[in-house]
Amino acid sequence: MEANMYLCVGAGFSCAVIARKLAEAGKKVTVIDSRSHIAGNCFTERDAETDVMVHTYGPHIFHTDDKEVWDYVNSWASFKPYINRVKTTSQGKVFSLPINLHTINQYFDKTLSPSEAKEFINSIADKSIGEPVTFEEQAMKFVGKDLYEAFFKGYTQKQWGLNPSELPASILKRLPVRFNYDDNYFNHQYQGMPEDGYTKIVENILDHENIEVKLELPYEKEMLEAYEHVFYSGPLDSYFDFKHGHLSYRTLDFKQEIHDGDYQGTAVMNYGDVEVPYTRITEHKYFSPWESHDKTVIYREYSRLCEADDIPYYPIRIVGGKDMLDKYVAEAKLTKKVSFIGRLGTYRYLDMDVTIREALDAAEITLSKINNNEPVPALFVNP
CATH class of the missing domain: 1.10.3110 (protoporphyrinogen ix oxidase, domain 3)
Structure with a gap:
């Protein structure tokens, strides 16, 4: 085993931030992902037909009151002002x-x-x-x-x-209720969109000589033996082979359509009536309002229960439904050489800024533990 080798499972923000901090401290890090791309559910790319920057797994708007996190993401990308105004x-x-x-x-x-x-x-x-x-x-x-x-x-x-x-x-x-005419969906001090999309941010973070990225490579338990420590951002229940059952998630299906001109005049239109099968329509060129496009890309968004081969999006934390999660948390705390991180690893709904904040903190704790020859915690945050 090569000295100071660490494995990060998942190429989203959680693992990218941790990998970069470890790499800058002289540690060798391998980042793997079962998908064919980096950036996880924040993945963005240009649509081939329209050139619109598309948020492939649904829209992500960066908003935070954490100045350190805001400065951090701005150090990797150019952000444009963006106010999220939602209609229904x-x-x-x-x-x-x-x-x-x-x-x-x-x-x-x-x-x-x-x-x-x-x-x-x-x-x-x-x-x-x-x-x-x-x-x-x-x-x-x-x-x-x-x-x-x-x-x-x-x-x-x-x-x-x-x-x-x-x-x-x-x-x-x-969700606030306001008694003025402020229709800014968020209350946070810092809000914006990366000019070149989120994928570019993650790509820049991972661009370090001590980081190796391997895509289309699922995690196998046998990999643990080859590394000093593993940071696991996959589903918590999956790591333990669902021995206590499947934690409940919602997944999303997107029906993409391309239209000429303008479709709905806004980035996000919710549909509150239960008779309408989709929850909302997102028009992606409106997430980059500084650009101009002749055509437009929309997503009709449908939510349903996550099944075995689906991408998990939102954990379903029902009232009184903690027993199964408690069992997995107990299992995680007993696990050696593995830390569970991020939205899936801790079974929590996390905005991007919180994900990055927790990753920055986890990296700092990790490096302190390594320097003091102490074990790295299995959980940096109690789910």
Whole structure:
């Protein structure tokens, strides 16, 4: 075994960041991925027919309050300003999300001021709910029955394949209600899009003489013997051969269409009515608004339960459904020479900035442990 050899399983942001930090510290790192490309689900590429930069596995908008992470990604790519403005079609009309003063006035056919809107929403909110436990309770307590059913209920049922009463309240806590006309979907200080796409960022991070990248190479347990330590960003349950069962994920199917001109006039259009089979339509040229294209690429996005050969996207953390995860976490903590990282390795929904922050922290902890001749933790964050 060559000294200081480390293996990173997965060529997305988690492993790329860790690999780079280790490589810069003089460690030899191999990065493998079962797919034919780097960058994981953040993979972007130019569409051959239209030249539009396409987010192959669905759109990713970079947003964060973490200045160190913002500076980090900007050191690898040129970012352009980008504000995510989401629209939704519900009950035959188009509204702005997140719910803001315009949404409230439009939906209820009113001309309320901010203070009047607060009072009005308070009057229709369900005050019988104490501390919300479920998604449905959270929405009902926030905005009441009408807005919940128009904007959250149907979309959520399609997205998660579950009744909102089965999902935790924490999912909805990410969605603000605003009593002004601000339709910026995110509240974060730093927001933008990489000018040349996300694949180029990961490519630049991995471009180091101490890093070797091998694609179309799945991880095999026998590989563990050849390395001092493995960083595993694949599915947690898969590593243990599903011995306690399959953790639940949603996967996404995309139906791509190419049209002349402009299709919907915005990057993201949600569809809140449960009768519409797709959750949203994304128009990808709008994710690069500084470019000009004669044709356009859209994705109709369908969500369903993840099966054996599907790409897992979102972990389904249902209320009271922790038992299986707890068993896998216990297994992980007993595992030697392996660290479980990232969205799949820790079975959590993670935005890109959090993924990068955790990878930076994991690399720092790893190098400290190596220098002190101490074991590297199996988990840097408790799932």
